Amino acid sequence: MVGKVKQMALLGIFLLTAASLAWPEVILSDLQKRMDEAQEGEKIPVIILMKEAPDRASWEKSWQGLDRKERQRAFASAMMNFSRQTQQEILGILDSEQSQGRAERIRSLFLLNAVSGRLSVSTIKLLSQRSDIKAIVLSKPIVKNPELPGVKNPGVVEGGQESPSKGIAWGVQKIGAPTVWAGGNHGEDVIIDVIDTGVDYNHTDLSSRVWINQAEQNGTTGVDDDGNGYVDDIRGWDFADNDNNPMDCGSTDPWAIMSGATPPHGTHVAGTVAGTGAGGQQVGVAPGAKIMIGKVFPDTGNGGTLEDLLAAMDYGVANGADIVTMSLGFSITDNGDTSQMLKGIMRTECDMIRDAGVILTVAAGNGDPQSGGHFAKPYDIACPGDVPAPWYPKTYLHNGDSTGGVITVGATDSNDVIGSFSSRGPTQWYFTLTDTSYTNHFVKWQDYRYNPPSQQGLLKPDVCAPGVKILSCKKGGGYWDAIISGVANWDGTSMATPHVAGLVALMLKVNPNLTPAQVDSILEATALELGIAGKDTVYGSGRVRAPQAVAAAQALGVANQPSDLPTLSGLKIVCQSSNPGFGGFDLRYDLPVSGRTQLLIFNIIGQEVAKPVDEYQAAGRHSVKWDGIDADGRRVASGVYLAVLKQGQKATSLKLINIR
Ligand SMILES: [Ca+2]
Ligand SMILES: [Ca+2]
Numbered sequence: 334m335v336g337k338v339k340q341m342a343l344l345g346i347f348l349l350t351a352a353s354l355a356w357p358e359v360i361l362s363d364l365q366k367r368m369d370e371a372q373e374g375e376k377i378p379v380i381i382l383m384k385e386a387p388d389r390a391s392w393e394k395s396w397q398g399l400d401r402k403e404r405q406r407a408f409a410s411a412m413m414n415f416s417r418q419t420q421q422e423i424l425g426i427l428d429s430e431q432s433q434g435r436a437e438r439i440r441s442l443f444l445l446n447a448v449s450g451r452l453s454v455s456t457i458k459l460l461s462q463r464s465d466i467k468a469i470v471l472s473k474p475i476v477k478n479p480e481l482p483g484v485k486n487p488g489v490v491e492g493g494q495e496s497p498s499k500g501i502a503w504g505v506q507k508i509g510a511p512t513v514w515a516g517g518n519h520g521e522d523v524i525i526d527v528i529d530t531g532v533d534y535n536h537t538d539l540s541s542r543v544w545i546n547q548a549e550q551n552g553t554t555g556v557d558d559d560g561n562g563y564v565d566d567i568r569g570w571d572f573a574d575n576d577n578n579p580m581d582c583g584s585t586d587p588w589a590i591m592s593g594a595t596p597p598h599g600t601h602v603a604g605t606v607a608g609t610g611a612g613g614q615q616v617g618v619a620p621g622a623k624i625m626i627g628k629v630f631p632d633t634g635n636g637g638t639l640e641d642l643l644a645a646m647d648y649g650v651a652n653g654a655d656i657v658t659m660s661l662g663f664s665i666t667d668n669g670d671t672s673q674m675l676k677g678i679m680r681t682e683c684d685m686i687r688d689a690g691v692i693l694t695v696a697a698g699n700g701d702p703q704s705g706g707h708f709a710k711p712y713d714i715a716c717p718g719d720v721p722a723p724w725y726p727k728t729y730l731h732n733g734d735s736t737g738g739v740i741t742v743g744a745t746d747s748n749d750v751i752g753s754f755s756s757r758g759p760t761q762w763y764f765t766l767t768d769t770s771y772t773n774h775f776v777k778w779q780d781y782r783y784n785p786p787s788q789q790g791l792l793k794p795d796v797c798a799p800g801v802k803i804l805s806c807k808k809g810g811g812y813w814d815a816i817i818s819g820v821a822n823w824d825g826t827s828m829a830t831p832h833v834a835g836l837v838a839l840m841l842k843v844n845p846n847l848t849p850a851q852v853d854s855i856l857e858a859t860a861l862e863l864g865i866a867g868k869d870t871v872y873g874s875g876r877v878r879a880p881q882a883v884a885a886a887q888a889l890g891v892a893n894q895p896s897d898l899p900t901l902s903g904l905k906i907v908c909q910s911s912n913p914g915f916g917g918f919d920l921r922y923d924l925p926v927s928g929r930t931q932l933l934i935f936n937i938i939g940q941e942v943a944k945p946v947d948e949y950q951a952a953g954r955h956s957v958k959w960d961g962i963d964a965d966g967r968r969v970a971s972g973v974y975l976a977v978l979k980q981g982q983k984a985t986s987l988k989l990i991n992i993r
């Protein structure tokens with residue numbers, strides 16, 4: 334978690350030992366070291382990566398014309414089938430090893446085409462002889478960070494609103510969610526997977542919002558009715574304790590939390606996503622959305638593991654989540670082999686989530702929670718918040734496949750000033766593996782090197798949202814206000830991220846087919862610009878704005894109609910450059926007759942901002958470039974614009990999304 338609460342451990346780097354040379358093909362050196370040190374009978378948590386990869390291009394061909402949710406189902410089932418086939422023999426071996434007490438907690442991770450489990454040394458050695466395995470990786474613990482969800486002004490909902498009077502939490506107000514609700518959109522039935530400490534699904538504000546797996550709800554106890562690998566997973570799953578009860582494991586005792594107990598972080602996060610206000614405070618952005626619960630921190634408070642996190646991410650995609658939100662991450666503060674490998678695994682997983690069409694929002698991190706300051710560049714953004722975004726302006730791409738799956742969120746206060754803790758970019762993707770046990774197996778991303786001044790790494794975060802003094806739901810009922818000095822309103826990019834997840838639900842409600850890249854482009858294009866000009870390493874593209882983003886989502890639904898089809902008016906306009914565009918659009922239009930022709934640009938509230946064409950023009954094809962400059966010669970703000978082509982009473986239009 335990044336709610337100033339927990340971080341995964343820093344990663345140790347181990348030297349290759351002589352013993353590891355016995356299985357250099359498959360067993361990575363840090364796992365070998367762990368095996369060498371293992372006690373008799375000890376089971377080691379590992380992730381087994383399969384060698385075979387599917388022919389994704391051929392799948393895509395057969396999926397043409399599917400809408401986003403249909404495509405997600407097709408993607409998940411194709412990947413699950415592929416994984417099942419390629420893993421069949423290994424799962425058989427592991428089943429037998431499990432029955433003999435040498436393996437446990439075996440799970441197929443279909444997005445990575447991997448298998449996780451806790452295996453004895455002899456089982457690992459047995460598997461390492463196989464040619465269908467690419468690598469066996471030591472899984473990593475998520476350790477608890479005893480830092481508090483701090484607050485400086487307990488008992489007061491920021492924005493001057495006294496608590497516990499009824500009201501709308503300042504962050505929900507600030508991003509303009511109530512304006513969207515006024516139009517009847519509360520994000521109804523959009524499913525948001527909250528991967529965290531679990532959620533208090535009995536809370537007055539959340540109980541009606543929890544996603545229910547109908548097949549299990551109406552099925553037989555003790556039977557995996559929907560065959561998804563999890564028995565009686567009615568509300569989601571507890572991946573850390575491997576049971577069907579994802580109740581938030583956090584302590585409700587503020588004193589215990591202050592002494593280092595796990596706080597009920599997931600209930601707080603879920604409240605910001607979809608809290609209904611039933612208990613008196615409206616803390617949720619999308620009170621019509623459904624919360625799927627992925628619990629990845631164990632009841633013992635000892636921290637979760639990487640493979641539990643991966644399994645939870647898979648579950649969301651497989652079970653129909655539209656959005657996965659993760660207010661968690663682990664700090665990676667070096668470019669060592671283990672760190673790079675871990676980053677690589679997370680980037681691959683996040684890329685797959687993007688390819689499934691699922692939107693993934695992730696906290697930027699809270700700097701260095703030990704010192705209260707920040708890690709040096711480019712290591713301040715936590716992983717997987719350091720994974721590239723699904724969309725960048727064309728001008729920003731570096732090499733090849735430079736996009737990724739993660740919309741990374743920083744935290745701002747009620748004055749739109751960045752939280753002092755909010756992690757700063759840039760981050761880096763520049764693999765320089767040295768250990769051959771790694772170099773043999775891992776893709777080396779070289780697309781965002783940090784080597785200033787010429788190479789500036791990867792710009793992160795992508796957007797920011799309210800994350801300072803955030804009021805939300807308290808496990809057991811009520812809110813974290815006026816409970817006790819010190820743990821009232823919480824600070825953290827953990828609190829900012831669910832504001833964005835909730836906003837994405839509002840966007841998907843009006844346009845369910847938005848791709849992750851479209852969602853990201855709209856969030857960034859419509860954000861309130863903050864800090865230094867343009868997208869920057871503190872605020873990203875700025876603080877999200879719900880009314881503008883939802884309007885743009887709706888507009889893009891219209892713009893997505895095939896734009897080069899003739900309209901009824903006979904006029905036709907297309908954009909030949911990229912749209913969303915980076916401050917300029919090459920427009921081409923066809924006139925059926927000669928006459929006075931106007932090409933006007935309007936902003937989203939209907940004001941005319943520019944008039945690139947107003948003259949007599951002959952019938953036929955014309956081109957004009959609108960360079961994103963308004964009538965007064967100023968560069969227009971990022972956002973959605975409408976290009977209207979008029980001739981007499983005839984008109985046609987085209988939506989343009991401008992990014993500065
Ligand atoms: Ca099930
Ligand atoms: Ca059942």
Ligand SMILES: [Ca+2]
Nearest residue numbers: 571574576578
């Ligand atoms: Ca449980």
Ligand SMILES: [Ca+2]
Nearest residue numbers: 863864865867
């Ligand atoms: Ca800026």
